[in-house]
Amino acid sequence: MKNVLEIKNLSFKYDQELIFDHLNLTVAKNKFTTILGTSGSGKTTLVKLLMGELIGDRIVVLNGIAVTKDNLKQLYSTIGTVFENQNDIFIFKTVLEELAFPLENKSYSPKQIDEKIEALCECFNIKHLLHQNPNMLTASDKELVNLLMALIKNPQILIIDEGLKSLDKKTKEKVINILKEKIKNKELTVLYFTHNTEDSLYSDDIIILDNKNVLDYGSKEEIYQNEDLFNKAHLELPFIVDLSKKLQFYDMIDHDYFSMEKMVNDLWK
């Protein structure tokens, strides 16, 4: 299976209004794909179609499974989701219970659960949060716990809908590095839905969504070539890519840079 997601000619109506009109979309397996679009471009509606929460006029195939009512249980067992701030997403009184719950449902032994949580503590430095009330945490910590609840199940696919927006930069980079490591080991595929163009620098592939249409998709190197595309979708290029374009115009550099350090090094040898 080369593609983790296939959507062919899907149309979707909501209350008589046509939202998606013959949508075509494929996402490669074992890659970090960012679906970039402004507020209202259709990101969350698309996520709901992937999750079977909404049904269009064509079958969506996710992770080789047809997204239909009968298959949802099987589908959800392979997917982890990280959605943006919902009120009352935490049902337990401690972070520890929240993290253990997804595993208890999957019949891990108490010892295995402890080991997994210990591993997360080591990796993400969250030991001090374990016995706190998750609803009382700062926005950044809530988001981290939400993400860890998805990761602890070892999902094959991680779907993130703006779920990293409150993380401080260091935590976000740590999270992304770990996701990329898993992707490299062919253990994970990430679909990251966001309007934050800076975050697209982390990804392998980019899909540009504008007003419920896929404008283009490809590797990030390819997509960044097309400035007009970003303008059309009301998106700004990432700072370092924007600066790269401007300096290329004056022949100061000959390609797009994704790292400030590399660009500074090359400009002032």
Added chain:
Amino acid sequence: MEIKVNHVDYTYDDKTKALNNLNMLIKDNTITGIIGAKAAGKTTLAQILALEKFPVNGSVQMKTITIAKKNDKEMIQNLMKQIGFISEYYNENFLYDTVYKEIDFMLNTYEYVTLNHEKRIKDSLKIVGLSENLLHRHVNTLSQGEKKKLMLAKMLSYNPKIIIIDEPSLDLDSYSQNELIKLLRMMKTRYHKTIILLSKDTNFINKLADYIYVIEEGTVKEEGRKYDVFSGDELEKTALDLPLITSFIKLARQEKNVKIEYRDDIYDLMKDVYQSAR
């Protein structure tokens, strides 16, 4: 309206000290940026400035009125009509009714006097860039960005003199962020409002703050004009990131000893790089 924060302490029930001898002067008709990493005390400070919490020690002075640990209820209620506040957790502050009713509720609660409620509601939507077509839509059907703009519309509807927003750029794409910057500048210059923005998004604050306070562990670590604060060394000691453009310039200056100026605008930076590196 000038606001003075005098030696404010705030301790939570579980003994966490969120604010520790905090002192600030917010000048009338300015845009002040209060920046800090997570758990710096930003949200607690926002709640105190918005009169949702009161200092455990110290006081806040707004014009001639002093707010301390205990206050006259009526005085606070009157003062609140002059303050508009958007919390980081603004999703909790909707009625979860139609757009029309959400704004109408604010006009009634804050006793905004107008002969034409409907016009005031439509104008509030217009000013934040939301379509009139959304008037009878339920809040649940809006995208997150639209919800954020609706909260802005609710806050502005009763014409508060002081605007306080905790994490203003949250949930706004770059296009909407630029629209918000224009809106806040207009609120300052045309409507003479005093604006306080609390944020960890230094890129956003860099674009419009007149004056900046850096807070960490509930106290002021640094203050000044944005050029001084962002180009200095204090900020790097906190968990905050510099604006991207400032990071780049700092890197060039420190790693390569290049003498380029601190700039706000990428076009100015481009010219400087061209001069320096060719």
